Amino acid sequence: MAAVAAVVLLLLLAAAGPGRARPDVLREELLLSPLPAGDVAATFQFRTRWDADLQRGAVSHYRLFPKALGRLVAALGVRELHLALTQGFWRTRTWGQPPLQAPAGAELWVWFQPTVTDVDKAWKELSNILSGIFCASLNFIDSTNTVIPTASFKPLGLGNGTDHHLLRYAVLPREVVCTENLTPWKKLLPCGSKAGLAVLLRAERLFHSSYHSQAVHIRPICRDASCLSVSWELRQTLTVVFDSFASGQGKKDWSLFRMFSRTLTDACPLASQSKVYVDISPKNKVMLTDQRRPPAPSVQPLCVALKHLTSISCMARPPTSPPGLMKGSGFLPLSKAAGMSVVVLTALSWLLGGKGQGQSEGLCPAFTVTLRVIFIIHLLSQEKELLEVTPPPVSLYEAVVQGEKRTYAVYDLLSPSLFNTSRSLNVQLKWTRPQDTSELPTPVLHAHRYVSGYGLQTGEISTLVYNTHPYRAFPVILLETVPWYLRLYVHTLTIITKGKENKPSYIHYQPAQDRRRPHLLEMLIQLPANSITKITIQFERALLKWTEYPPDPNHGFYVGSSVLSALVPSIIAMKEVDMEQSPLFTSLFPSSDGSSYFVRLYTEPLLVNLPTPDFSMPYNVICLTCTVVAVCYGSFYNLLTRTFHVEEPSRGRLAKHLANIIRKLRGVPPL
């Protein structure tokens, strides 16, 4: 009996074995970050990782990984798929660098397997299927808006094949994203919107926002460190920006309930990780690092304070520059400062090196270092007081994200202690003091694009690319896709940095073909430190056939965002992090070393007016033009076929008879 039981047990284990060998893992994360301008960005990320090889075709049983996408990947030989549907525009300049940016409208880029023979056909089929899955008009992707970028898009997952003929990229800037796109997206989640973080995804709140972007990324990744076998990763991300300032009656405080009109009650039971992160990193960090405007400490009050502490007299001179950082805040208890000074001294003595000398030179030489320490502690204390999060976070997490040090308050929905006190989690954030809004940090790289010129004949597309890094230059790849009906003139392309011409080190231009393919312009431009680069190119507007205009043609035509890809040097040295373990904010993009991080930016889409024909005129135009041709034909036919003759008298005999009859009636002599 025992033997039989053992055999059964063994069989059970054997049956369970393969099941465990390829487990699916779901992690859900929500990142809430207050943006500098007073808005709140909420980024959801649902990561499904599946340790199975989809391409082999051996997969028949789907658990967490959505079957629709899995079958698609297997059938069409997709190596990587990135789809983003976005409503609104991420304002990089005021909101900072997004975790994952997407252009307005729909964006789709796909790497196919090298085994795919007819990439264009697979691409067409794929966009049609995706159009069905996501209820989006992706079926409008055809050869007129598809390009093959050579440098801007690299595979993000495994496999470093860079044969760009396997890549297809398309943007539909006109696409309007709404509820019907969100619902199928939510259905791909293992828990749907029934449990976990996804309960917050209520359409009526999500689309009542300044920015909404939902994305699906599928890519192959290494199963483990040795990277001998492949796992597939599906990331579903959703970013939404709420204007909490406007909706909160002028207050920038927010809570989960106010934003989503829901609170969190539990984690998704299928998820192995379910966390909420709140960005509580100090907002004035840029001032600490911005070396163009070194903080000018007010020497006098510090000296006075020191006098109290150490009883050494000090002749302080009034500060030469305004005390920007000290205003409105009191002093720390100096005893606390003295206690922490040793620690902070070693870490941060570089910071003010040489900068504060002007004020303290020769006056308090002995205390320069101490002054700095006190000043730093002062700053830190200021930061801590800025905001207050309730309920108190379980733990804090520090990370370097996009070259900046960030602190996050973490709520783990899977830990039982969280729901002990209250049944639901409603994260709230209060600003204890009003933020200093005049000092908005500007991101190192941002861009701005506009169309200029007047009239409907010609125009100019200008792109301004800002590098605000104080001392480092870096290259940036600019990808510009312009529809064929704007005829670009490449010889008018000018790139000007600081008043001088900036020659791109790589340029790839593929001219458009009417009704077949768009213009593609890719350039590698070196951005000098602390500079603005202006890229302009002129175009001519074409007149289209009347059937080619969309409804409401005078609204204009959208030109998709241009894409900027760059390795931006970070200000803070990044330490190597374990990609797999670290959450959301180590995004899709791999970083090669710690000194720089990858950024992909999208500029504004453009709206360009084209000359329009009169849509009510087709019959009239056909008639009138044909008449003109007929006039020519008629008169030439006349001259060619007839010959000159002398007028014969017989002509008009009938008329003469008639005239004579009338004349007879009138009593006038006949002709």
Added chain:
Amino acid sequence: VVEGLALLDLGVSPYSGAVFHEVRLPSGSCSIPLLCPQSLCLCLAFLQITDVLTAVALYLAIQDFNKVVFKKQKLLIELDKYAPDVAELIQTPMEMHYIPLKVALFYLLNPYTVMSCVAKSTCAINNTVIAFFILATIKGSAFLSAVFLALATYQSLYPLTLFAPALLYLLQRQFIPVKLKSKSFWLYTLQYAALYLCNLVVIICLSFFLLNSWDFIPSVYGFILSVPDLTPNIGLFWYFFAEMFEHFSLFFVCVFQINVFFYTIPLAIKLKEHPVFFMFVQIAIISIFKSYPTVGDVALYMAFLPLWSHLCRFLRNIFIPSCMLIVCSILFPVLWYLWIYAGSANSNFYYAITLAFNIGQIQLISDYFYAFLRREYYLSHGLRLTRQDGTEAMLVLK
């Protein structure tokens, strides 16, 4: 003003030689695009030189043609082919002396020429080639004529129709009668056609070897024939095909393109004795009905008008077409501005002007044609026409 402008500008771009579909001039075959980016002035100077060359070529051609006309007249008078009372119709050397100069000046000082030169249209180059073709034909050099005709055809396809008048002229010069049964006629025709085709093939192969691909054939000739670019110009095609129903489009493209080539054979039959007038009518028809006409084309055929100044007394309604042309030329920029820049008019306004302009041109040409035929009739039948009963008669077309 609407032009086939920016052709040269496109040629400037380093990539255009490869696949740019708008390069109606395959840049491999000419060094002009390489010359032009240097400066605007250089480009303008170059176009001015081409214009002056055109004018010189026209001057020489017409000078020669006048001599031929004079000889022919003399011959016919001696042969008593003319009616007795047509002395006032015969051109005198005094009248003909200034005609070449007038033609050249008419070309150079024509506002259309100036406009197309300022707009940097490649039309000037096309005109130069055609002018040289005319010169070579009138001088009687079959080889050079074939070369320039091949060049012109290679540039814009439509000058293909000028083959017929050139052949007629050369036949006339060789005193070969145009008879379908005569052997020498066919021999000479084949000879000239072979010359022309060889030249064309050589030029096309040359540009193939320069570009190393056949891409330019669809991108140049396909572009001319299928009219994909609907940018407004002075022609009839753009708005017609912008407003055309999709499924009729192909049919009308065929009809409109055939229309350009259609007049050649009937004209050749009717005007086989007068190949230069035939050439003039054919150039005018091309410039009216080609798919992307520019004002430069109009300037070329208008330069010939002084040559036919002796037809003036037979023109029926020269006043109306000339008023139409002048008014339309003034209204073109006005309505263009109103539509494109001010936004207070729409495309129909500009379209109406193109219609009127083209009707004006058609009237002008058919009027000259009429006058020419009438003068020929008077020359052979005498100026005083009488009926059977002795009263003065009217002349009618029947």
